[in-house]
Amino acid sequence: MSGFLTIDNVSRLFGPNLTTGEKIAARLGGKVETRSVRAVSDVTLRVRKGETLGLVGESGCGKSTLGRVIAGILPPTSGTVSIDGAPVMKNGTKVTTRVQTVFQDPFASLDPRMKVGDAVAEGPIAHGLTAKAQARSYVAGWFEQVGLDPDWVERYPHQFSGGQRQRIAIARALAMQPDVLICDEPVASLDVSIQAQIINLFLQLTRDLALTTVFISHDLSVVQHVSDRVAIMYLGRIVELGPTAEVFGRPAHPYTAALFGSVPKLVLDAEELVRFETIEGEVPSPLSPPSGCYYHPRCPLASEICGATQPATQPVSELRSVACHHFQTQLGMDARD
Numbered sequence: 001m002s003g004f005l006t007i008d009n010v011s012r013l014f015g016p017n018l019t020t021g022e023k024i025a026a027r028l029g030g031k032v033e034t035r036s037v038r039a040v041s042d043v044t045l046r047v048r049k050g051e052t053l054g055l056v057g058e059s060g061c062g063k064s065t066l067g068r069v070i071a072g073i074l075p076p077t078s079g080t081v082s083i084d085g086a087p088v089m090k091n092g093t094k095v096t097t098r099v100q101t102v103f104q105d106p107f108a109s110l111d112p113r114m115k116v117g118d119a120v121a122e123g124p125i126a127h128g129l130t131a132k133a134q135a136r137s138y139v140a141g142w143f144e145q146v147g148l149d150p151d152w153v154e155r156y157p158h159q160f161s162g163g164q165r166q167r168i169a170i171a172r173a174l175a176m177q178p179d180v181l182i183c184d185e186p187v188a189s190l191d192v193s194i195q196a197q198i199i200n201l202f203l204q205l206t207r208d209l210a211l212t213t214v215f216i217s218h219d220l221s222v223v224q225h226v227s228d229r230v231a232i233m234y235l236g237r238i239v240e241l242g243p244t245a246e247v248f249g250r251p252a253h254p255y256t257a258a259l260f261g262s263v264p265k266l267v268l269d270a271e272e273l274v275r276f277e278t279i280e281g282e283v284p285s286p287l288s289p290p291s292g293c294y295y296h297p298r299c300p301l302a303s304e305i306c307g308a309t310q311p312a313t314q315p316v317s318e319l320r321s322v323a324c325h326h327f328q329t330q331l332g333m334d335a336r337d
């Protein structure tokens with residue numbers, strides 16, 4: 001499939017990265033820790049123009065790191081990200097304004113001493129998207145677009161509620177006239193009643209402005225609501241990718257099924273059923289991921305090959321793929337039963 005946003009073999013390592021407890025243990029053991037965290041591992045994705053791709057997975061699986069690499073905030077250790085054929089970064093530096101981000105905490109990104117209109121105008125002025133003299137009306141236009149009173153450009157961050165501040169953060173991203181928007185948990189810090197408003201705003205804006213969006217969230221219902229396709233991450237790898245309704249309706253990867261908390265039923269023979277309702281065990285440390293399929297120590301379907309060989313990503317259909325040795329077997333299971 002051709003892509004407007006192209007993520008090719010992207011990996012991102014951090015290291016050596018240890019918790020305080022691990023550092024003490026390493027010191028007591030007389031060892032110097034040299035392992036790296038492989039936060040994102042060989043991720044390849046194609047996102048079509050105007051498409052919203054949801055990115056889900058348990059905490060620490062690499063969603064934010066991948067989002068920051070796509071946004072050009074963090075250089076990949078290897079691989080490339082490009083928009084319509086043009087790279088997002090060159091020599092570790094972001095070289096485009098075509099991708100912008102909206103993060104979880106809108107307050108953290110606003111200077112409390114600065115009028116919000118001035119904060120939003122900074123980027124567009126610096127990149128020649130508006131002249132300084134017209135900046136106020138330029139920003140006011142974006143405020144209107146996100147449902148804020150245009151006169152509020154004169155106000156300071158403390159004068160706004162959480163939902164309004166998130167609208168300002170969205171206006172700031174849009175004022176850069178991006179083609180691609182990376183949204184990292186954009187509603188996680190908001191009250192539930194406000195979340196729905198902001199999600200509907202996203203849906204309206206992505207449609208009206210034909211934005212290509214990567215939407216990162218741990219909230220599966222939010223992802224299901226906003227995404228055309230969904231990518232499931234586990235320990236830095238994409239284990240399943242496909243149209244949202246298909247993946248939610250009939251997960252192909254055992255991890256996806258476990259994550260969704262569905263109760264898939266695998267008929268092994270007429271007598272025997274295997275059910276898995278919750279995800280067994282802890283996510284392994286990315287400092288020492290398991291051999292073979294990273295999910296095999298927790299997987300109810302794991303067999304010898306799973307511990308020995310990393311499964312290749314295989315196409316299920318044009319828009320759908322899965323990385324699981326047991327994929328053929330699972331075609332027989334029905335997640336709705």
Ligand SMILES: Nc1ncnc2c1ncn2[C@@H]1O[C@H](COP(=O)(O)OP(=O)(O)OP(=O)(O)O)[C@@H](O)[C@H]1O
Pocket residue numbers: 014015017037038039057058059060061062063064065066218286
């Ligand atoms: N700056 C960093 N330095 C070292 N390790 C990091 C850094 N950022 C992330 N990591 C590690 O990379 C892995 C992936 O983290 P990341 O924040 O991308 O996951 P996530 O899926 O977004 O998690 P969450 O949902 O909790 O935000 C984790 O093991 C994390 O500890």
